[in-house]
Amino acid sequence: MEEQNLMRLQKYIALSGVASRRKAEEMIQEGRVKVNHQVIQTLGEKINIETDLVEVDETIIHVEQRKVYIMINKPVRFVSTASDQFNRPTVLDLVKNDFNERLYPVGRLDYDTEGLLLLTNDGDLTYKITHPKHVIKKVYVANVKGIPTRTKLDEFRKGLEIDDYITSPADIEVIKIIKGGCELKVTIHEGRNRQVRKMCEKIGHPVTKLKRVAIGDIVLDDLSGGNWRHLTNEEISYLKNI
Incomplete structure (x- = not known):
């Protein structure tokens, strides 16, 4: 059972709007609460918010799923998937203690690429941003070997x-211009696998360091590596209206 899916029973009841946390504890002790049709009277009991059925006074209750929208500055050597077959750290490891909701990365960043990545539990928004028919610019800063000529650019x-x-x-x-090469600002409108790296390689200037700094009008700014923040209402509205 994944830790991020677990929640104390009294908190679940409170979030459903049935009662306050303290009142929920009283309900549990009075035998008024069932989990998967079994009466639970132990305080602190944890339930799986995705799979367990909770009843209060014989009525099934549900927690309204809170929509969460955050940006994270993904460090290198983290994978931008929910899990990894090689047990490498994922971006969700950086936020798992901060949310009860199950979050998913919106698109991907390569294992050895850092920078802006969006996480949300809003499937409709994820579809909109990642679907090929929605053209959204993605801005990267790339350190490359050598300095490309005007023709190559x-x-x-x-x-x-x-x-x-x-x-x-x-x-x-x-x-x-940096030692051994230069720093490039690259803006693409696709999201193919390792695209920026492959394009730079194609013109003879392989990437030594790559960071995504913007998705559309959503900008990473000074958010430090490994940290996250909630999107503002304006940023959420912008993404929904793309």
Whole structure:
């Protein structure tokens, strides 16, 4: 049973709107509460909020699922999936103690890529953002080896053939010269697997470090690595109206 699905019974009753937490404890002790048709009178009993059936005075109760929208600055060496077959740390490990709701990453970032990733339990919004028909710009800062010529930059902007497909037009600019190469700002409108890395490799300038800094108008700003914050009402409204 996954820890993030567990909740104390009295809290579940309180969140359902039936009674306060203290009153819920009294109800449990009075034998008025059943879990999976069995009377529970022990305080502190934990239930699975996804699978257990809770009744108060013979009436089934439910917790209204709270919609959660957060951004996280994913560090490298974390996978952006709910679980991993190789037991590598996932982005959900960074927030699992903060939410009762089951959250899911919106899209993905590579294991060795850091930066902005959205997490939510709103399936409709996830579908909207990740569906190919909804074109949303994604902005990255990439450290690469060498400095691309104007010709190479133009090739990148027009689209490149990688993995038997032609990428959509993209934006790219050199923003800083660094030791052994340069820092690029790259804006794409697709989300194919390792696309930025493959495009940079195609023009002869492999990526040494990659960070996503924006999804549409949602910007990472100064959120430090491994930390998260709730999206503002304005940011949520923007995503829903894309």
